[in-house]
Amino acid sequence: MPAKRTAPSARRSGPQPTPAELRERILSATRELLRGRRFDDLSVADVLAAAGVSRASFYFYFPSKQAVLGELVRDAVAQGQQAARPWIAQEKDPIAALRAGVSDGARLWRENAGVLMAIVESWGSDEGLRDLWLEQMDTFTEAAAARINADPHARERLGSMDVRAVAASLTWMGERLYYLAAAGVPPFDDERVLIDTLTNAWTSALYGATVTRAEAVRGRADKPRSGT
Amino acid sequence: MPAKRTAPSARRSGPQPTPAELRERILSATRELLRGRRFDDLSVADVLAAAGVSRASFYFYFPSKQAVLGELVRDAVAQGQQAARPWIAQEKDPIAALRAGVSDGARLWRENAGVLMAIVESWGSDEGLRDLWLEQMDTFTEAAAARINADPHARERLGSMDVRAVAASLTWMGERLYYLAAAGVPPFDDERVLIDTLTNAWTSALYGATVTRAEAVRGRADKPRSGT
DNA sequence: AGGAGACCATACATAGTGTATGGACATCAA
DNA sequence: TTGATGTCCATACACTATGTATGGTCTCCT
16 A cells, blocks of 8 residues: 555655655745635645645645645744734833834734735634634734833823733734734725834824824834835 | 526515515525535535525525525615614713724624624625625714714814724724624633723724723713723 | 655645526416 | 517536545554
């Protein structure tokens, strides 16, 4: 009997020309295809053709199309965890840090639009993707909640509000707005509007401050200016 | 040649036992099935069985499964337009009206959870549903923006922020939170938390007021006080 | 050399969508 | 009554997609 379906993990003892780089080829082909097509318009056959891999090999490495997406999402989000780092770590003026985090989020979404749009559109239809995405959102929520609780100003402003819930609502609002931006839905297709609006939502909820665009642009810590 | 595929609309001259109540049966069967199952776990065959209608009849009245959902959504959202009425019409204290609107939204979502969850999960994958949903969200956004512009207090608070964008962000945040609540995702599965959080998001963005839960519960019916 | 593991080609079972065909039956007009 | 029209049903088909199964090939390692 052929291919006894053993674990595809480390099993070899010596070097090999193409150990499991097929796995990588599948991942990156999927990532590329997702750049121009929606996840459920993407068939396994398409991935096969793009990756130059056989059907059998595909299913040897991944149990399903969804599993591939899951892995791509984990990769992408791992970067995202760092985007919120500055604000979380209380490294500088909270509002400036918040804006920086929102901007980094926008960049992350711009660079991984295909993958992230795919997960947002699909986590409702697949148990595994659902768990993955809820866990990711929860991680962000948890971090934001901890940060809020450590900030007397924000803490006081929220009064008896459920801090966790406020953090979650802002996190999910971000998910929605970034998605809409990636999908080209106005007015969020304009990155400046996206960042201003999202930053404002966070600051007005936590600090009661409304940062106008003018102030925002002036107060921007870094220099990643968007188009014109 | 049989069934010449004429328009299914009013074509008859006299009374008939079952003119097009089949159409209605299909709609309500789908609505019921959606109460316990996700839209894409629902096959046309399931609807056929539940409605007691043949496959041919189904496709005589509807071009697709999505079209049925579209019609159900229009029905449900028509009620929703009224939920926002009090605040939009400036009928009373804006914060109280806002909370009332958010509560009505929650009720609407509770009563039409199946249909609304279905559209939220599916508008990304179908052109028609996408247009429908974006149009609905736009209607809410437009109304909110108009209301904000008519309110000097809110208008001033937003400074140079893009009013339309702020209105859209709050609308979409609502979409997300109601959906999460319907899907049973904590902490929004607790309706009190959902309403408090969402109301707070609107009030803190527009009026700079944070309404705590205690105040909220006390003032729920008619006269809440704004925070601080 | 020969065995094992990685890979491929192909075919299959299953399930879903939307279309096509032909027939049953009721109403209405003549 | 007859026949045309229009509504509806049963069934079958064409197509697409997923995930599995079978067997063969190549290459490296021992």
